[in-house]
Amino acid sequence: MTEESDGDRFDRDDATTAGSDGTSGSDATPTSDTWTQVAQRHYEPDGDRFAYVVVSAIADARDVAVRDVRSPPLYDVVDATGLETALFAPDGTEPGDSNTGTVVFRYAELRVTVQSDGWVRVDGPADA
Structure with missing residues (x-):
């Protein structure tokens, strides 16, 4: 997995993601600058x-x-077990070491960002 800015990765992925109503994600999907953080939790x-x-x-x-x-x-949206393993399982090189990275996925109208430091951030479309 390559590291990219949230906006670059999300915009490119959005063009091929079907929306919850079956339309292409590019039809009415907010761009990277129209999101606002609405919640976060720490894992x-x-x-x-x-x-x-x-x-x-x-x-x-x-x-x-x-x-x-x-x-x-x-x-139905993401393999949570696989994501947990990829980001939080020890990488096997040194005791206590873990992987690093960020995964961004869509959950209906929301954008979810999971970071290897344990933060789970949820962004929603910014009010126009």
Whole structure:
């Protein structure tokens, strides 16, 4: 995985991502400069499960309870176990070492950014 700025990677990926209504993501998708952070949570590998932290951040962004985040199911959007392994599992070179990087994905109308330092940030479209 190459490291790119959020805006560069997101704009390029957006053109091929289907929106929740079945339209192409490029039709009405906010550009990188029209997003605003609406929630964030911190993942601790020895704490809550990774998927729970991601869904909790999404729930915070939508101002709903975690149990109300159902559509789409997180596992339909991203492989949370694979993402957790890629970013937080020891890399095997030295005891305690871990991987570094950032993964950005869409969850319905939201943009979710997961960093290897444990921060899960959720951005929503900025008000026009």
